[in-house]
Amino acid sequence: MGRVVYLLFNNSAILVTGGTGSFGKKFTEIILKYDIKKLIILSRDELKQYNMQQQFNDSRIKYFLGDIRDKNRLYRAFEGVDYVVHAAALKQVPSCEFNPFEAIRTNVLGAQNVIEACIDKGVKKVIALSTDKSNQPINLYGATKLCSDKLFVASNSYASGKNTKLSVVRYGNVIGSRGSVVPLFLEQEKTGVFTITDPRMTRFWITLDEAVNFVLKNFQRMEGGELFVPKIPSMKITDLAKAINIECEHKIVGIRPGEKLHESMISVDESRNTLEFYDYYIVKPDFKWWTDAKYISESKGSKVHNNFSYTSDNNEIFLTIKELKEIIKGLSL
Numbered sequence: 001m002g003r004v005v006y007l008l009f010n011n012s013a014i015l016v017t018g019g020t021g022s023f024g025k026k027f028t029e030i031i032l033k034y035d036i037k038k039l040i041i042l043s044r045d046e047l048k049q050y051n052m053q054q055q056f057n058d059s060r061i062k063y064f065l066g067d068i069r070d071k072n073r074l075y076r077a078f079e080g081v082d083y084v085v086h087a088a089a090l091k092q093v094p095s096c097e098f099n100p101f102e103a104i105r106t107n108v109l110g111a112q113n114v115i116e117a118c119i120d121k122g123v124k125k126v127i128a129l130s131t132d133k134s135n136q137p138i139n140l141y142g143a144t145k146l147c148s149d150k151l152f153v154a155s156n157s158y159a160s161g162k163n164t165k166l167s168v169v170r171y172g173n174v175i176g177s178r179g180s181v182v183p184l185f186l187e188q189e190k191t192g193v194f195t196i197t198d199p200r201m202t203r204f205w206i207t208l209d210e211a212v213n214f215v216l217k218n219f220q221r222m223e224g225g226e227l228f229v230p231k232i233p234s235m236k237i238t239d240l241a242k243a244i245n246i247e248c249e250h251k252i253v254g255i256r257p258g259e260k261l262h263e264s265m266i267s268v269d270e271s272r273n274t275l276e277f278y279d280y281y282i283v284k285p286d287f288k289w290w291t292d293a294k295y296i297s298e299s300k301g302s303k304v305h306n307n308f309s310y311t312s313d314n315n316e317i318f319l320t321i322k323e324l325k326e327i328i329k330g331l332s333l
Contacts, residue, residue, distance in 0.1 A: 008220055014055035015040040015081045017114060018088030020048035021270060022177040023129065025055070026208040027085065030216070032058055040064050042077050043088070068110035074117035081121065085215060086128040086152075089145070089275065093258045095131070096141040107144035108151070115155045119164045125219055128152045130170040130227070132204055132263040132312075135270075142182030144330070149227060153285050156224040164265055169215050170265060172204025172232055172312070175327060181237070185244045193249045196242045201237040201255075202262050202312040205319065206230065214280070220292050223294065225285030229265050234315040235324060243324035274308065275301040291318025 019041030028254050031039060042064045043049060049063045066073035066332045078084070089190060090096055096103035111128065130149050130158045133142035152166045159166065173180060188194050201250050206214075210230070218228045241250060257262065266274055266281060275282045275292060277299055284290060295301040319327070 001214060004039050009034045009036050009083070009216075011035065011037045012082040013038040013080055014083045014085070015038065015064075015078060016040055016085045016278060017042050017088055018086075019043050020045060020052050021087060021212060022208060023087045025052065027087075027212045027215070028052070028056055028061065030209070030212050032056070032060065036060060038062060039222055040077060040081065042066055042068075042074075045112075045228055045315065046202045055163070067318065068113055071106055071113040071117060075121065078117045078121040078123060082124050082327050083219060084114070084123050084126045086111070088114075089129075089148075091141060091267065092258060093139050093141050096144070097139060097258050100140050103140055103144050105255040106145045107141070111151050112146040115151060115158075115166065118166065119155065119159045119162060122162065123164055124224060126152070126164065126166040127215055127218060127222070128166070128168045129215070130168050132170065132172045132265045133260075133266045134170065136267050138260060141258070152226065153225050156285070159224075166223060167222040167224060168227045169218055170227055170229050171206050171211055171214065172263060172265065173206070174206050174211055175205050175331065177208065181240065182244075182331065185241060189245050189248060192247075194244075195253045196237060196241065196250045197253055197255045197259065198261060199250070199252065202234050202315075203237065204232055204263050204265065204312045205235050205327075206232045209288050221295075221299070223290065225287055225290055227283040229283065229310065231279050231281070231317070233317040233319045234312040235319040238288075239319070239321050240324055243321045243328060260312040264309065266308070268307055268309045271304050271306055271308040274304045276304050277301045 014036060016027055018024055020043040038060055040062045045065050046065060064075055064077045090103045131145050133147055134145035136237050137143045149168050152168050155166050164318050185194055214230045273284050275284060275295055
């Protein structure tokens with residue numbers, strides 16, 4: 001991580017919504033290496049907060065029970081905060097499909113509460129975590145995250161005249177995170193049978209370390225309103241199964257409700273607003289005041305061609321079975 005990014009967080013107060021999740025715990029591990037003043041973990045589950053306190057023995061961490069659906073609670077939590085990472089969400093696709101109102105209350109209305117609290121409390125910079133499922137969504141989870149993305153981007157206009165800047169980071173599936181396919185396959189390995197939804201399926205993959213570091217770098221880059229997309233590898237679901245145990249049988253069970261065959265991070269329609277850099281893309285906002293000048297001159301960015309798209313099946317980088325084995329070996333599950 002560059003020195004400039006380290007200096008950005010010096011003596012700062014940082015808050016993470018949904019801070020007891022997989023991202024929040026890895027973020028905590030990394031940000032505590034910085035010279036920060038305070039890290040606030042905001043979440044609903046007191047048991048997860050207790051367990052996290054046993055893992056991290058650091059007086060700079062403050063635990064705050066609360067729900068992003070409760071705006072008044074957010075106003076209290078965001079007092080004196082400099083930077084916010086919004087990671088709280090309902091994320092399980094089937095659960096959101098069958099509990100749509102709950103998903104909307106958390107992922108959309110909760111996002112609006114976070115935005116209003118950040119602007120009104122003078123937070124300097126905010127990054128909301130999104131998902132590849134928000135791009136051309138076919139399930140309710142993706143649709144709610146698309147709404148959330150639009151809210152965070154447009155909120156920069158509402159914050160006009162104030163110091164708050166808000167951006168979004170969109171990335172793919174996190175390897176080994178709670179609810180991901182790796183823990184499932186490791187459990188199914190004992191039975192000798194892997195359940196495969198479709199043998200053609202591909203997915204984007206990113207490690208937790210990469211996800212956290214990408215977010216931290218974008219706090220330095222952001223002007224407000226950008227949607228940042230990292231360049232990350234894809235993998236074939238069948239290759240993942242082979243990497244775990246090549247001897248196991250593959251049982252094809254069919255695609256689940258709301259599931260895609262391939263994931264999309266940047267659509268053709270977004271290509272006219274997309275800039276490419278060495279290891280990431282920016283989908284720029286449609287604001288008159290937002291210009292390409294800084295990114296093109298300082299970061300050596302360039303516009304992508306009009307028919308460009310970034311999907312898990314047209315990705316130039318695919319993980320091999322050997323690489324997947326090494327990644328899985330390094331996971332602490």
